[in-house]
Amino acid sequence: MPEANLPQRGVIAREEFAATELSIVPETAAAAVAAREKATVEARFVVAMKRPRDMETVRVRLLKECSRPGMAKIPGGARWRRPVGREKVAGKWVDIIKEGPSIRFVEVALRCFGNVHPESCIVFEDEGQRIVRITVTDLENNLTYSTEILIKKVVERKNPREGQEVISSRLNSAGAKTYLVEASEDEIQNKTNLLISKALRNSGLRLIPGDIVDECMEKVKEVERAADKDDPDAAKRKVIDAFATIGIEPADLQMYLEHGLERMQPAELSELRGIWTAINDGETTWDAVMEAKAPTGSIEAAEKIAEEKIARAKMAQQGSPEPAVEATTVTDPPTEEQMREWTSAEELREQEEFPKLQTPKPVFGRKK
Secondary structure, eight states, rough: OOGGGGGGTTTTEEEEEEEEEOOOOOHHHHHHHHHHHHHHHHHHHHHHHHHHEEEEHHHHHHHHHHHHHHHHHHTOOSEEEEEEEEEEEEEEEEEEEEEEEEEHHHHHHHHHHHSSSEEEEEEOSSSSSEEEEEEEEEETTEEEEEEEEEEEEEEEEEOOOOOOOOEEEETTTTSSSEEEEOOHHHHHHHHHHHHHHHHHHHHHHHHSOOHHHHEEEEHHHHHHHHHHHHHHHHHHHHHHHHHTTTTTHHHHHHHHHTTTTTGGOOOEEEEEEHHHHHHHHOOOOOOHHHHHHOOSSHHHHHHHHHHHHHHHHHHHTTTTOOSSOOOOOOOOOOOOOHHEEEEEEHHHHHHHHSSOOOOOOOOOOOOO
């Protein structure tokens, strides 16, 4: 074909026996982007094959990172802890504590692990929700873990701002009313970043060997104990100040520990440090921590409610007003006869306060 008849850029020439067809392609950027992405992916795998990781080197680097006091302490923290309930052991109620590596630890671990490609992209979005896909790829083994997260564009607020549209309301575990309102752009971005970090943490832990993670967690605990032993007062103040930054006052910490902060033990200090990291990572909230510490549906709570009911029945039987403060703990369990007497007295009091309406009996047949 003569040079003057050569197709220009963006033009496809198709020759047949008796004719020549020219097709004009309006956009070539898509092909350029596809070629660039393909070259980028291939380059990552080539570099990973030329520089393979050594697991002993990874282990030494991770342990060195966990030896830094800043990695073990807050703000930051390499591990999180939170109570998930209570169980009775040898006649005493003990807390069930769940713990694990934090987002900060997994970020450092992936950097030391090397040859890993984390990626996130939005696959769907409308006015009410956003779906983001998170992938973590081990370039040496060509192993990919993928997760899709759903971000609702709403948030819960106790006191909605003026002008915010309230979608619905509910009562939380403390009996306070909370409102579901539309989220702002900053709130949506904060939720997205938090959920992406948690998804990357979960997928990244699947690539790192579990024995190395466990060894690192033990190293973190060792560094925590050594730092707390050197200056326990300074460590305690840092924990108190860290909780104050997220709106949790020292009085709340005393309620959780069930004693004054001056009597805080090293184990309790480590527990509070892990709880702060869990709240900061979005694993839980302070309300959820307190509810797990003393759940409303536990046997202890049921016994407490029964004691209050018995105290009110006693007051009603004696003709005195109900106490304004919380009822004292009953040391000896009441007998069956006492329970019947108190229950009858309470039912009598309720009937006097709320008398039943006397409804006329229906008359069937013709009236005589």
